[in-house]
Amino acid sequence: MTTCIKFKQDNIKYVDCNNCSMQPICLPLKAGKTEVSIMDSYLSKRNIVNISTPLFQAGEAADAMYAVCSGSFKLTETSPNNQEKVIGFRFPGELIGEDAIHTQNYNYNAIAVGTTSVCKVDLTELNECGKLMPELQLSLISLLSKQNSMLREEFSSVVAKHTADSLLAAFILNMLKRNALYQESDTKLHLPIGRDVIANHLGFRRETLSRIFSKFQNKGLLSIHAKDIELLDLEGLKNIAYN
Structure with a gap:
């Protein structure tokens, strides 16, 4: 299970917010003459995930996407004969579950390697905010584009290797x-x-x-x-x- 915490723990190293993939939607946005911090208001929650605990599992309805604050996750698929295949990793500053915005279900298991923490963004609330603030939709596009670029590099780093x-x-x-x-x-x-x-x-x-x-x-x-x-x-x- 994940446990919500409000403050950073002194003995854990967290990624700086400036180096986090979630930054495009964390930055304050202008709503008329008012500057609104979407994340400080109600979208983001920091959660602790204990070692070997799934953040989510393949096939579950997707209600949120996450950014890794500390620690790391392995992403796995389970074969029909119940064999686990590790298909990727996520490290501090990277997103997890963003692909489920389209599919509406998580496509893999995200399992904590050691004690980790994540920032959580509720997808329903994000969608509602986007309707009120078009700038947020543009920021979300920027966020997903950055993550897609990272995934392309991850894929190209191992594809077509002969030895x-x-x-x-x-x-x-x-x-x-x-x-x-x-x-x-x-x-x-x-x-x-x-x-x-x-x-x-x-x-x-x-x-x-x-x-x-x-x-x-x-x-x-x-x-x-x-x-x-x-x-x-x-x-x-x-x-x-x-x-």
Whole structure:
């Protein structure tokens, strides 16, 4: 279950609002001579989601979309024989459930990896606000366009890779770019997701993933300490990913 909280907790690192995908509809808007903060009024609620808890599940009626404030989510589908497939991830500043605006049902399971927090936007209330304030509709278009661009980059980072090495290299570079603003580093990356989850997403065996990570370390491309990765040779990793 999600639990509503009003204030940030001191021991959790949150994404800055300026780096959040939800920003286009969080900024104050003009209504005549009055400046209205839609999000401060009643649209946004910060919620804590406990580890391994679904934020929502595939097939459920979509009543809200979310922005990740802290932590991360894995997005999964369940096969007819009840096998879980990891189809993506969401990190601080990114949206979850925005595609359900069209389908009206959630298209995947969003499961918390560790303790996470999200900002929630009620879709019915957002629609009502949009009728009163056309500027909000334009802001929503901007928000969805930005998210779509991120998803295209996520897809292109793994499509048409011919080797396991190039697939993992592209995955690491994509994770680095998506987390750069949040983690404030162009070369260091903290991945809260475990190797089993990464292997599932990339279609590897866990042993294959560990072998390639070791190969990259031996080549001096990166160093790994638990779930922290530091890139030592960015150009070398790019050559593996894209050549």
